[in-house]
Structures are given as structure tokens and as C-alpha cells.
Amino acid sequence: MVRVSLATLAVAASFYLCADAKPFFLKQTNILDQIEDAQRKNQLESDNVAITIPEQYFEKQLLDHSHDNCGEPTYWKQRYFSYDGSYGGPGSPVFLYINGENIARNTTVVSKGLFFTQLAKKYNAYVISLEHRFYGKSQPTSDMSTNNLKYLTADQALADIANFQDYFTQSRNLSSTTPWVAFSGSYPGMLAAWLKYLYPTRFAGSIASSAPINIKADFYEYMNIVHRGLHYFGGDECTNTLQEGLKQFHALVASDKPEDIATLNKLFNPCSPMKTDLDRMDIEANVMGAYQGFAQENDSADYGLKNVCADLIARDGLSPLEKVAKINALQFSPGSNCTGSDYQNDWVNSVSDITTDIVGINRQWTFQTCNEFGFGQTAAKSTGVFSELKYVTVDRVYYQMCKDVFGITDTDARIAEKKAKYHGLDINVENVVFPSGTIDPWSALAVDNSTHLANPKSKAVYIEGTSHCRDMYAAAATDSGPVVWAHQQIDAAVGGFLGK
Incomplete structure (x- = not known):
């Protein structure tokens, strides 16, 4: 998950234990921080600084998707970034990067450090990065009181995505048959899997990397x-x-x-x-x-x-x-x-x-x-x-x-209650790839080779010798054999989602 270290909240090696430590059990990993760290070390290709992606807002996101239509709904502004530089026009797909417990950034949709943007270029996809409610500038309420945080749930976040999808389709004049594929890892990787389960016809498929769905x-x-x-x-x-x-x-x-x-x-x-x-x-x-x-x-x-x-x-x-x-x-x-x-x-x-x-x-x-x-x-x-x-x-x-x-x-x-809704590792969902690594601590709650997936149209991609969300890194000449294999598996699955 983005990384909050024991007594410290961190998402990269720079966030370690300290005197103003944060709850240790929240240790998670923000893959975007790791990608940028790898780029700084020249392990991955650096981004094109000449490309500037402006922030955009969906102005009428619903605060409560379970609103019973009694009275006027409450709206808020949800931030997102999009890039159509690789988009092939009608018939081409949309690739959605789901942000989770992190701050969305404008570099994601054009990052040369992410495998999903390499796939976007290959499949001529429109690329979107949607910020999660209550993180970054996507703030639905005036403060973060416990009473307001009741609106911070996975179900509300998933409904945000569906509502946003309708808005974006209409605002960009996309066909209703445009295939969408969801990508993310860790907690938002869970969302990627649950999105396909909850809204099976909205997305052609999902890549749910290092997703600890067995909560x-x-x-x-x-x-x-x-x-x-x-x-x-x-x-x-x-x-x-x-x-x-x-x-x-x-x-x-x-x-x-x-x-x-x-x-x-x-x-x-x-x-x-x-x-x-x-x-x-x-x-x-x-x-x-x-x-x-x-x-x-x-x-x-x-x-x-x-x-x-x-x-x-x-x-x-x-x-x-x-x-x-x-x-x-x-x-x-x-x-x-x-x-x-x-x-x-x-x-x-x-x-x-x-x-x-x-x-x-x-x-x-x-x-x-x-x-x-x-x-x-x-x-x-x-x-x-x-x-x-x-x-x-x-x-x-x-x-x-x-x-x-x-x-x-x-x-x-x-x-x-949450596990009963999404069924943990017994989830019956098609067209979801579940990559994870053999030395990723979160893999203990994720799909691996020992998991008997309920739906044969989904698959595990268990990567030897790798840790959290390694498959999300862009393909590079220095990749190990298992990482090359994992990227091939994911690429083939995405092609299959799109009928290629």
C-alpha cells in the first residue's frame, strides 16, 4: 500500500521512523514515489519535462452514492489528469490509473517509468489518472472529522469511478462501446479488482497489482x-x-x-x-x-x-x-x-x-x-x-x-462485512490479472500461484524474487527473466481484453 512505516508514515525509503512517527501497521508503498526514485537513479527512463499536463476537475461528483434521492445531493470536485497524445481515436481504449492513498500527480499519465503508459502507447489508449476522494485536492468535506470520514470508503470510491466514467465519456464524446481498462497496485489495486467485480460490464478488464484483497x-x-x-x-x-x-x-x-x-x-x-x-x-x-x-x-x-x-x-x-x-x-x-x-x-x-x-x-x-x-x-x-x-x-x-x-x-x-461483499481470494471475477511478488510482504493477502481462482478468465502472475508492485515499473533492458515474463503475461492479457 503507500508506505506508512511502523511508527512512521512513508511511501519510500525517505519516510522512515522518526520522533513524530506514525502508526506502524499502516506501512504501505506509493508506487509512484518508487518509480520516480528509480528514475532519479537512472534505473528507469526519465520523463519528458516538456510535456505539461494540467489538472482538471469533475465538478459534480456525488458525496454519497447511496443517497436515497430524498433532498438535493451534495456535490464536490474530483481532480484528474488526462492525456490523449497516444489516443488512436474512435475504437481505441481508455486506460484508467486508479489512485489510492496518495496524492495524484500530473506526471502519471505520461510517465516513462510506468508499464501501463508503455501499454497505452502500444494500444493507442486515452490515459487518465483519477484522484481518490479525501486525498490531495479531491476533498469532499470541509474537514476530516470522523463523522465526515464516514464517506471515505472503498464502495464510495468505486462509485466515484463509475460516475466519473459516465462524465468523461460524455465530455469527450466517446462511444459507449469504448473499452476501458483499469490499472493500479496495492490498495488501489484492490479497487481495480473490485471495480471489475462490482461493475462487470463497464470495464473490459483490470490489472490489480500486489492487491491484498484477503483483508x-x-x-x-x-x-x-x-x-x-x-x-x-x-x-x-x-x-x-x-x-x-x-x-x-x-x-x-x-x-x-x-x-x-x-x-x-x-x-x-x-x-x-x-x-x-x-x-x-x-x-x-x-x-x-x-x-x-x-x-x-x-x-x-x-x-x-x-x-x-x-x-x-x-x-x-x-x-x-x-x-x-x-x-x-x-x-x-x-x-x-x-x-x-x-x-x-x-x-x-x-x-x-x-x-x-x-x-x-x-x-x-x-x-x-x-x-x-x-x-x-x-x-x-x-x-x-x-x-x-x-x-x-x-x-x-x-x-x-x-x-x-x-x-x-x-x-x-x-x-x-467488507470481505463478505467482495469474497476475499474467492472473488468470482473475470478478466482480472493479479500480479504479485514472492518477496512482497503484501503478497500474503494477495492472489498467488496457490490461489484457486473462481473464474478461469482471471489469472495470477506470481513473480520470483520481486517485491511490491514490481510489475508496474516500465519494461527495461535490465529486467530479470521473471519480470520480463510478467510483463509479457500482462501485455497479452490486456491485448485479450481489447480483442487484439
């Missing part, structure tokens, strides 16, 4: 995949060293002995004294968050899982505990050189401001997870090295925060 509250499997990724690159020596370091770290966190507190302070520099088990969860979640970031951004990061393992197995004279502390300190900066350890400040206060935020995503995405999806990334029940972090439980990192911030105490019932 649940206690997402301990996330850390199992992080463990898998570390083992993939470093073997037993890497994971055994990390497990011993985390075990010793937890012992320090749990101890009230002066000498242990002194060691913890020296190695991890807690931002404030820990007073409760929630504070202890906070510091453990922050340390865990580093590895979440390394795993999620592994495909484009300067420092990824391979580097982590190199540091863990280095013959540098450091103990496993000291190695964990050294890796944790990579997240420090001149303005923030401590490890978050105050639950109230990091998990509650940081997402309690109801002022409309057109730049950040913290409060909105936190609400969505509490209201519909779960995604509490925990450690205590995991089966790998991170199970040593005993304070990182679903009660502390998810249920408590949802209650303290939004007053939501029936999260499980809300998740169950």
Missing part, C-alpha cells in the same frame, strides 16, 4: 514474508543473527533493570521513557519498521534486503544486538535521531488532527484500515525471526489505536 485485522503474515525475503538473500546466517539480535532487544525492552535500561538507551536512544506496554510496543514496532521498509522497497532501494543481510553477517566484531542497533540507526537523521517510544504521541496524536490535509495521507488511510480493511502488521504471532517482538500484537497496534483515534470498537465486524 484481515491481524496481518502477522506480513512479517513472515519479510523473513522469507531476508532468507532469500542471506540464508540461515542472516536470519539467525537477526533473530538473536531481536531476542536480546526484546529482553532489554521488557526489563526494568537499570543496567538494561542503560544499554537500551545507549544502543537505540528511545525518544522518551517507556511507561506502558503500549510504549514498549511502539519502540519494538519502530525497530521492526526498518525491515518492513527494506522489504517493500527492495526492488528500487539503495539499501535493501541484500544489504541488510550483508551487515548482519559481516565479521565486524559487533554482537547480534549491536548489529540490530546499527541497522536501526540508519533511519535516524540530523533532525530525528531517536527511536519512537511514546504510543500516545506516535499513534494517537499524530493522526488526530481533523484539519483537511491536501498533502499528507496519515489520518485518512488510518481511518480506512480501521473502518474496512484491518492490515495490522504484527509480529508476536508470526513464525519467523520477528516473533521475538512480543509486544507487537494486534491488540496493541490495531484494536487499541482504532478505539483511541476514531472510537471504532467493532473493527472485526466491519472487516467481515
